[in-house]
Amino acid sequence: MVLLVLPYLGSPVYRFPEPSSFSGGQYYNPYADLRGAWRRANLHAHGAAWGGITNGAQTSDEVARAYRSLGYDIAGVSNYHTIAAQDGVDTPPLYEHGYNVRKRHQLAIGATRVEWLDYPLWQSLSQEQHVISRVRQTAALIGLTHPDTRDAYSDEALQLLTGYEFIEVVNGPFASTAPWDAALSSGHAVWAMANDDTHDTHDPRRTAMAWTMIDAASTQLADLIGALKVGRSYAVERHPDAPADMDVRVTGVALDGATLTVTTDGAPVTIEFVGQQGVPRGIQKGAHSASYTLTSQDTYIRPVINSANTTLFLNPIIRSRNGDRPALPVATVDLPRTWGLRLALLTGLAVAVLGLWPRGAARGGRPSALRENS
Numbered sequence: 001m002v003l004l005v006l007p008y009l010g011s012p013v014y015r016f017p018e019p020s021s022f023s024g025g026q027y028y029n030p031y032a033d034l035r036g037a038w039r040r041a042n043l044h045a046h047g048a049a050w051g052g053i054t055n056g057a058q059t060s061d062e063v064a065r066a067y068r069s070l071g072y073d074i075a076g077v078s079n080y081h082t083i084a085a086q087d088g089v090d091t092p093p094l095y096e097h098g099y100n101v102r103k104r105h106q107l108a109i110g111a112t113r114v115e116w117l118d119y120p121l122w123q124s125l126s127q128e129q130h131v132i133s134r135v136r137q138t139a140a141l142i143g144l145t146h147p148d149t150r151d152a153y154s155d156e157a158l159q160l161l162t163g164y165e166f167i168e169v170v171n172g173p174f175a176s177t178a179p180w181d182a183a184l185s186s187g188h189a190v191w192a193m194a195n196d197d198t199h200d201t202h203d204p205r206r207t208a209m210a211w212t213m214i215d216a217a218s219t220q221l222a223d224l225i226g227a228l229k230v231g232r233s234y235a236v237e238r239h240p241d242a243p244a245d246m247d248v249r250v251t252g253v254a255l256d257g258a259t260l261t262v263t264t265d266g267a268p269v270t271i272e273f274v275g276q277q278g279v280p281r282g283i284q285k286g287a288h289s290a291s292y293t294l295t296s297q298d299t300y301i302r303p304v305i306n307s308a309n310t311t312l313f314l315n316p317i318i319r320s321r322n323g324d325r326p327a328l329p330v331a332t333v334d335l336p337r338t339w340g341l342r343l344a345l346l347t348g349l350a351v352a353v354l355g356l357w358p359r360g361a362a363r364g365g366r367p368s369a370l371r372e373n374s
Contacts, residue, residue, distance in 0.1 A: 013337040016160040017329040019186030022299040024321030030231025031253035041074035044195030049079040057200035060084040066201035110140025147179040155182035170194035170210040181278035194235035208244040235313040242309035263289040270306040
């Protein structure tokens with residue numbers, strides 16, 4: 001009991017910024033400097049680790065090779081709490097953090113070391129924030145993985161939590177944009193990612209069912225991080241039973257005043273424009289391009305492209321005061337409430353330990369049950 005409670009004794013209490021929609025007379029377009037050098041990446045997959053305690057059917061090296069054989073430019077092996085790249089695996093330095101019962105997991109991209117802190121049983125909003133903040137200290141980017149699994153991250157939490165830059169909108173065959181729209185609608189300029197989260201590269205239900213396209217100058221870590229930070233990427237969901245190759249690519253996302261135009265190559269597609277709270281704002285079917293003019297009601301617009309084989313979730317055009325990406329909100333530690341909570345937890349732990357301690361042991365003798373039976 002003491003070991004389970006110990007992490008909670010260091011838990012701070014946070015003040016969270018009040019959620020607010022994006023505002024301003026200009027727009028931030030993450031694709032303004034599009035290079036057209038798209039790199040196909042899976043950043044969330046698992047190999048064998050920890051002596052088989054965690055589920056992984058192949059070695060990490062075999063996982064990386066499997067994705068490269070499928071045409072991926074970046075094969076991300078994100079084992080739990082271990083950085084495969086530091087063991088010589090051909091993968092970016094990343095790992096999946098989290099060992100709590102609600103599966104509140106984070107993807108640490110560009111990680112320099114593993115953060116071990118977690119709250120294994122319950123987690124308050126402040127404890128969720130504390131974990132994200134700690135993981136963020138030793139990683140270039142933080143993504144929240146499978147936020148809908150076991151209701152890991154509620155919409156209310158995503159409106160308040162800070163320090164994350166990505167939300168996994170597609171995890172294997174499962175897609176959900178509601179958590180992303182909850183964050184965007186409350187003023188969090190965070191981006192979409194898609195990964196298959198496979199634990200067995202021979203599993204057709206997961207492997208190559210989702211990936212992230214990154215417009216980066218090269219596959220070097222600095223170029224990948226640079227592109228991901230500004231949002232020059234998009235998430236891809238493959239439809240069930242469709243081929244694993246790409247039947248459509250994004251060739252342009254341009255703004256002319258308040259008019260957004262999306263262009264593609266490949267087969268004709270359906271292009272939809274989605275706004276605040278995930279509300280559809282416009283649609284164009286059977287085309288290679290589509291335009292939408294943002295109105296005063298639109299705090300952001302994110303394009304969604306549907307082809308025969310895939311659905312592409314593009315990052316949003318965001319209303320901005322100066323044309324730059326709106327700053328991410330920052331939660332701060334409330335010191336008086338933090339120390340009040342720690343004192344309360346210490347008091348409760350002391351009472352529990354004293355209540356469980358054998359009464360005879362407190363006087364240096366044997367427990368009373370043993371004396372009665374002797």
